[in-house]
Amino acid sequence: MxxxxxxxxxxxxxxxxxxxxxxxxxxxxxxxxxxxxxxxxxxxxxxxxxxxxxxxxxxxxxxxxxxxxxxxxxxxxxxxxxxxxxxxxTDRIPYHTMSDITRAVYIGPNRLNHPCFYYQKNIKLGNLTISPGEPIMLNSMEEINGEMMVNCGVERNNQTHFFTIPLSQEGEFYECEDEHMYTxxxxxxxxxxxxxxxxxxxxxxxxxxxxxxxxxxxxxxxxxxxxxxxxxxxxxxxxxxxxxxxxxxxxxxxxxxxxxxxxFLQLLSTEDLFEKTSNEFPMAVEVIEGPQGNPLGSGLLQPGKTIVIHKKYQASRILASEIRSDSPKRHFLIPASYKGKFKRRPREFPTAYDLEIVKSDKEQLHVVATKGFDSPYEELSSVSVGDQFLVQHSQTSEVLCKGIKKEVGVLACEKILKKAYESVLLPLYMEGGFIEVIHDKKQYQLSQLCAQFRLPFNVKVSVRDLSIEDDILAAIPGLQLEEEITDSYLLISDLTNPSESWEIPVSRLGMSVQLVSSSVDVIDSFPVRTTVEEISEEEYYMIRRYENLALHPPPRPPKNPSIMERKSNFLAPPKLNIMDPPKSSKNLPK
Known part of the structure; x- marks a missing residue:
């Protein structure tokens, strides 16, 4: 036809x-x-x-x-x-079989790639009955006992119930309304x-x-x-x-x-390679079309080169961004094997509630106020620019508001004076500004930072990774280590000179290869090389949005019910004079 x-x-x-x-x-x-x-x-x-x-x-x-x-x-x-x-x-035209849906609609690996449809009648699947109009999320496809099935799920009482529907399932399926916004x-x-x-x-x-x-x-x-x-x-x-x-x-x-x-040339992409079963590796392939640039710092991925794909697997990376006030910022994926060393850099916090989130039992959080705040309650403390605090714990406190007593959430702190401490209470909703004071002069490996401190965390490279010819992180004045992600990688090496192997990302490396041999005798004991990968702004937001949809930020505290106009002495920032905290400290009453 x-x-x-x-x-x-x-x-x-x-x-x-x-x-x-x-x-x-x-x-x-x-x-x-x-x-x-x-x-x-x-x-x-x-x-x-x-x-x-x-x-x-x-x-x-x-x-x-x-x-x-x-x-x-x-x-x-x-x-x-x-x-x-x-x-x-929403598309109002129905699909008449599940097969029609899968032919027309993309079903991807992330939650926002999972389309939702509803059926106008009951669907009975063993002990589970899908009600008319109940959203059915399509998660993936797989062959079960020789029949292609769609792995689905329905959400009930904050629990997801999983089941499969055959492609042959008939009926009128309608697209559910999508509340998300998309580029x-x-x-x-x-x-x-x-x-x-x-x-x-x-x-x-x-x-x-x-x-x-x-x-x-x-x-x-x-x-x-x-x-x-x-x-x-x-x-x-x-x-x-x-x-x-x-x-x-x-x-x-x-x-x-x-x-x-x-x-015809039998082309395979990195995604095609990753879809192969684990027992099909290792294999030898010829690079037909290599990626743009030179991501491995060698000619390993040039067209015409024959490489070995040893295996596929999931590996962790630390997502990091350059610390700077203007845009655009640079973004990086740092492997756990990175051998450089880091020193801590101060973090900035917009509210007292943020101080409560990041405080740790391992060390006391010492901050300096960068923005003034005039408390509307006599029972709670006001803040001037330059005030220094040691953060203790959150609690509730009784305040008098227009003659009526009520309880509000507060952050108990010790205000650092010249030679003493003053116990103070700051409202959690306080929209001030604070910057951390770092007393820790130690140098850390990446694994130590991730084990000892809660991300996000600010650092700078103090000792570059000497195993990397051009360590791009060493020239960055400050980095924010944001979160740990898991991504898909292939392990490759040069067929003619297998002295080392490299990890390459599946989703961000545009490469086409041709299968040369599905049976390769290789030694897997050579060292594995990883690279610090600089990613684009678009790739960064894709990772933040779709790789970690299960992570939700903590709820913001309530806004201040009535904020009085700040006095002029809070608006004139004095020169900050950072002091080391006194050697002893009184414990605040709980």
Whole structure:
């Protein structure tokens, strides 16, 4: 069956790749495929290509009107890095089988990649009954006893009940309403179903966009999105990769079932390699297309190089960001094997409640006020810029408010005077400002910091890692170690010189390889090299948002019910004079 390239890609299930296509109606040009502006743009009639993958290259948008039954304006292009947030409008057209859903909708590894649907009737699954309208979260797919199943879950009373539904399950499934906000790139990658329109609502409707994008004055935010894909393909008997835009004006026919695919390059991405079972490793592969830049500091990933993939596994990294007041900040993933040493740097805290969160039993928290605060209650202390405190514990205290006694949360501290201490109580809601005073002069390995202190934590590199030729962390004045994450890695080495091996990330390394041998005799006793990986702003926020969705920040304390105008002496910051705390301290009454 012949179709346009655009129609074919829009209806193609990525799980069925690779596919072999024959050009039925194209533009003849000697040499078959040629390149213009970085993309392959012309194919001759009768040419055969193998499609290995495709990704969204750009988004074409139409302005829609809610009261005009889907009528839209002419299309215009929105870049994938468009700086705005969108809400997804629910698709009201039902899916008739679970298989229809999985063919059209992306199911990813993270919670926000798990689409939700509801069924209009009861579904009985053993001892579990899914009620009409109850949201069903689709988590993943797997083959069970020869049948493809969807791993699902429903949330009840803060508990998730897991079950499986076969792809053959029939009925009318409807998309659930999605309350999350997404960037355009996130929508492009996860939330545009195959062969369906996706209507979104732009949440930042303001005149600032009018000079850049064709938004009319009565624009209510509704947009219809159409993706244009970039197709990665290979030609017969060639070792290079070609890229074709899906809106190329050609007609194609799927000839996969009647064509010998062995004459094509068999490409594998890092994601493809990671999906292989553990007993398929080690294997030898040839690099066909290497990553941009030189992430390993060697020529190991250059095209034409033969490498060994030893195994796949999960490894931990510390996510860290450069400490600076302006933007953009640099972000890093630091392996546990990093051999440099760190010294502590002061942390800053915006409220007294933040002091309560980070206080530790191992050492007393010593801070200096950087912002004044005038307490509205006589029972609680005011703060001037430069005041120094040793943080003790949180408690409740009775205060008199307009003649009525009430209890408020407070932080018990010792205010450091010249030669003594004064017991004070600070309201937890106090929106002041504090900076930590560091008395610890020790140098720490990364593992020691993570074991002894609670993240996030501020440090600077005091001794660089001598095993790294160019330690990029050594030149950073200050780093905030934010959290520990777990990510997917492959262990690789040079086939001809296996003196050392390297860890490479699966999700952030764009590389295509060809399998050379599935049986390799290697020695696994050589040293493993890791690198400090600098990641982009986009990758940083993806990690923060999607890798740690189960972690929620503690609730903020209530706001001050009535804040009096601060006195002028609190607004004039004196020169800070940091003192060492006295050698002895009175314990505050509990």
């Amino acid at each position: 012949t179709s346009t390239l655009q129609e074919f890609i829009h209806s193609l299930n990525p799980r069925t790749l690779p596919r072999v296509l024959q050009i039925q109606s194209g533009i003849y040009f000697q040499g078959s495929v040629y390149e213009m502006f970085g993309n392959e743009c012309c194919l001759s009639t009768g040419e055969v290509i193998k499609v290995n993958s495709f990704k969204i290259k750009k988004i074409m948008a139409n302005i829609c009107k809610e009261n005009e039954d889907g009528q839209c304006s002419p299309k215009f292009e929105l870049p994938l890095n468009f700086p705005g947030l969108f809400k997804i409008m 355009l790139k996130e929508i492009a990658e996860w939330k545009i179903p195959k062969s369906r329109k996706r209507i979104v609502k732009f949440t930042d409707i303001s005149n600032k966009w009018n000079s850049i994008y064709p938004f009319p004055e009565d624009f209510d935010g509704l947009l219809s999105l159409t993706p244009i894909y970039e197709i990665q393909a290979v030609m017969k008997f060639r070792k290079d990769i070609v890229r074709i835009l899906s809106d190329l004006d050609v007609e194609v026919k799927d000839v996969t079932d009647c064509y010998d695919a062995k004459c």
